[in-house]
Amino acid sequence: MSVLDRYALSRRRLLTVFGGAAVTALSIPLESGKALAQAVFRTYPFQLGVASGDPSPDGFVIWTRLAPEPFEIGYGMPMAPVAVDWEVADAPNMRNIVAKGAAIAPPELGHSVHVEVGGLQPNRDYWYRFTAGKERSLVGRARTTPALGAALDRVRFAVSGCQNYEQGYYTAYRRMAEDNPDFVFCYGDYIYEGRGNRVWNSANGPVENIRQHVGSEIYSLDDYRRRYAQYKMDADLQAAHAAAPWFAVWDDHETDNNWVGDHDQDGTDPKLFNLRRQAAVQAYYENMPLRASSFPAGTSLQIYRRAAYGQLLNLNLLDTRQFRSAQPCDGKYPAACPGLDEPRAEVIGAAQEKWLMDGLMGSKATWNVIAQQVMMMDLDRDPAQGVQVNPDSWAGYRIPRGRLLSRIRDARIANVAVLTGDEHQNFAGDLYVDGTKSEAAPIASEFVVTSITSGGDGADQRDEYAKIQAGNPMLKFNNSQRGYAICEATSKAFVTEFKVLDAVTRRDGKLSTRAKWALEAGKPGIVQA
Structure with missing residues (x-):
């Protein structure tokens, strides 16, 4: 039994x-x-x-x-x-x-x-x-979702994640609740696993955290339960959960920074790390509105799944952590090493990749949405020094990235929108197998949504990312403020509205729309809306 x-x-x-x-x-x-x-x-x-x-x-x-x-x-x-x-x-x-x-x-x-x-x-x-x-x-x-195959005028939903408790207030969640979305896609980093710290050493020098984690870095089931409790006691986060149903997936910080498979960033013996993974997996299930089909089994959790919104939109939720091979270049950022071309590398694993492609090829929906965690654009993170990438993104895994995009292109799957988090910034751009060199038209487009709080108040655009944008023609938009996104799909367009706060280090941060970027049905490549 x-x-x-x-x-x-x-x-x-x-x-x-x-x-x-x-x-x-x-x-x-x-x-x-x-x-x-x-x-x-x-x-x-x-x-x-x-x-x-x-x-x-x-x-x-x-x-x-x-x-x-x-x-x-x-x-x-x-x-x-x-x-x-x-x-x-x-x-x-x-x-x-x-x-x-x-x-x-x-x-x-x-x-x-x-x-x-x-x-x-x-x-x-x-x-x-x-x-x-x-x-x-x-x-x-x-x-509830629409009946299968139902005709719809629109679907309107929110995208959020990366909510480091210590680095800001959850004002964005209160505003998101007021937006009354049909659903919320949470791309992960729901909690952060580190010890409580009074001071955060940011890129701009020491910053005093406005609030502090309880306890040390978390390892045991009790530790993870307390950390989830601290986050969930926030009234603004509770308001966002009470406002709409969530499709939640995890990223790394629900377990440990930059983990993949049975590897952590510190080189811990996998047998020991798997004990930590078991605690993290159970705590995640305990604290998320997941079905019994996602019930944990040891270190495993069935988190990739699919939802349909009538004839309008298919939502494919991925897991880019559990089945990924070890990070190349020892996880150093930015990275340039032979490991980027490792032929046996995996990001989502063979079974999940087949499941995704079967769903995409069988879809009759207008929009095919891939909702996942780490950036799929292969941005050169330091154009002045040759090609250097983020090894904790799809760009660090060139073989599986190229294989997936090539299969989407060759199957002529249209209207593919990729939704991503992890970067603590907003990005909008187009996806090619190899930069913009090998295809006449984009295969898909990607909207990377910024953090709720992680990274502090931020700025409109960081200096180094102005240079990165200039050196990466597939990247059309970048912004480094905190917030969330509202996506609206109709039969004519898929529009992403990037909503940002002027500050998260005070509770009265003002929300505004920074930009809108759109995919027009049947036309590859994003345009400003």
């Missing part, structure tokens, strides 16, 4: 006696005459908010995690399963309940709850909430 089966709702398995400092129990009668325990919390248990994710035409996942004392050992919960009720309604006032039930929050999963709601109507808003004992969560909004 699987862990999930073991914790499927069963009245016989509901908790009858609680222990621990933050929660006790009362018994209430059931129709059968048996007793069902009702938790009584001394501290509000929904400290980490609620979330929805991975929507489908008939439902979505709704998530919460009980943590009355998020930073304490055991986070204020007894080491026993706890019953949590859930409701879904067709309006934010929650008066007309269209689905409801009860779930188990097991201690093995940090008392998290992942309810896969089904039986709903396609392409419409719903609202949800949880109850544990007499305590009730805030209300979140979710939205």
Whole structure:
């Protein structure tokens, strides 16, 4: 019997006696005459908010995690399963309940709850909430995807990630929630794994962090749980989760900076690093609104997946960490070494690459979106010194990069938009197998979305990137402020609106649109909108 089966709702398995400092129990009668325990919390248990994710035409996942004392050992919960009720309604006032039930929050999963709601109507808003004992969560909004093959006027969604807690406030998330997107694609770096630091040594000298991580660098499951709790307690991030369903993927900092496969940046014995990966994988699942199909197995998590938005858009979510071979050039940045042309190198692995190409070739949607983590443009990062690339991007893996783009080109797959994060900057440009030398027209186009906070306030464009843009003709736009993007797909165009804040080191940062770049349907190459 699987862990999930073991914790499927069963009245016989509901908790009858609680222990621990933050929660006790009362018994209430059931129709059968048996007793069902009702938790009584001394501290509000929904400290980490609620979330929805991975929507489908008939439902979505709704998530919460009980943590009355998020930073304490055991986070204020007894080491026993706890019953949590859930409701879904067709309006934010929650008066007309269209689905409801009860779930188990097991201690093995940090008392998290992942309810896969089904039986709903396609392409419409719903609202949800949880109850544990007499305590009730805030209300979140979710939205189902359109029916398969449905005709749509538009899809409008947000792109975000790289949210280093120490380097800024999450004002961008509050503004993103107000934008009311159909969904959010989070490209990763949801947490950062480093120790708490009072001062950050930035490129411009020492900067005092405006807030600080709790504890040292994280290694154990308890460490990762506390770090997620610190991030999730932020009210602006909670607002963004409550505003729309998320499609979440990870990048490196959910485990360790620049990790790939079973390699970390410090050369740790893979057997030891895999112990850390197991803790990171479990904590990620516990804290994200993921389906049971992504349930962790050791160091593995099924995170590449696909969603369809009618005839308009197919969303292909990639994993560029789990199946990647070791970084070339010892991970040094910028890089120029023979390892860039390693013939056996992989970024997404053979199975995922086949899955992606099968999906792209079988797609009948107007727009084919590849939503992933690391830049696919092969930017020369130091044009004055010959070709030097970022080894932690697709440019560091020339063989698999060229193979994928060549296959897209040769299959004549049109209207491909790549969405990326990781760089802590905004970029918009076109994709070729080899710079702009070998193709008459771009194969696809890429929109790289800046960080929520990582990198601090930033600037319109850093001096070195003005030189990089001048030396890389495929790159059309670059900006180094913080923020997020809103993408809107219609039958005519795929438009990315880069939204930036003038500051993230104060809470009243002002949001503005820095630029809009678009792909026109059937016409390769981006244009300014």
